[in-house]
Amino acid sequence: MRINLADPSTATTLRAFDAEAVRTSVDLVALATESDLARPTPCVDWTLHGLIAHMATQHYGFAAASTGADDPGLWKRYPIDDDPIAAYRGCAEHVIGVFAADGVLDREFPLPEFGAGAVFPGRYAISFHFIDYVVHSWDVARTLGVEVAFGAELLDAALAVAKAVPTGDTRLAPGAAFAPALTFSGTDRLGEVVAMLGRAPDWHPKERT
Template sequence: MPIDELRILDAIVTRASLDLVTKITPADLTKPTPCSAWTLHGLLAHMATQHHGFAAAAEGETDLGHWRLLPLGDDPVETYRASVKRVLNAFVPHDLADRKFALPEFSTEITFTAEQALGFHFVDYLVHSWDVAKTLGLPLEFQREVLDAGLRFAESIPDGKNRKTPGAAFAPAVDEKGPSDLDTIVALLGRSPSWSRHEAVLA
């Protein structure tokens, strides 16, 4: 996919995640999320940290320290907003397509093209937007172009035993169909489309 198209799609899902995050109240931060290891606070910290990690990679940084979990501080929403601003600005330079990305959380042995890195970031925040929306009980819709690209990326990610290793980016695919393409995407990437925050609390 052309880098300029990827930039646009990535910005759409990243801004969608921010729109959802701005609706978070302090009481929401302890809620369970579709990412079973995290409350909303933990998920938000992960999302902010990953923005900074990808931004650092776009800027030529290779140190794994840029991917260490960052505290959200006294104002988690503003902390997240700052991380979104940083990563979107980092993806703007006209020569981005010529850069190699060191993504030590994905591999310490190889670097990635800008197209690969933006693809990773795009699909990650497409799914994380869904995570936040589900946690808050809010609707989430995306344009046809976003869903088509999301399906292509989700279908291209191998669904093997590597998804069961600690720290894997996605859990094994879920054999569960939902009514929308977004449901299909999240199922392919290990989420249950029918996940309910109420059932998670009871569990």
């Protein structure tokens, strides 16, 4: 399956899938206890607290980009320490609301994390955000030892977007969003998506206590 984001109906559907993925991440983060925040995650550089902070920061960065803001400082770590779960929920609601605005799919989004001067049409920027939150929902679920389920159509879209993510040396660079793809031979569509983006589908934390 290929995804044609030039088609307005496809882009609108993907925006709805993005909101669903973000809301799923909110529900999963809400399951975390204070002691869970120190747990390791499939993102090797982050504990769960660090992952939540990254996710919150990305929400505000993408939301700001939708207004044309190109200050790299907007992508620096968002403060969540007082109440990480509530802070994350607020960030998620903010970006969902911003992305729902009329005309957002046709705006230009400056995304400095992709390099100086990088600008993308809104429909493509939202596809980047979408795949991030499908994968990060899986990250949080695995960290907490719980299941996450998405519908077949959303997973079809996620797989199509994942296949479009550049491969090669860019995935080996420091701070790369995704590691090189891993071989996957199972039938689980979400497992296929995360493997394509460098996650080990069989990753499990230590037993939850």
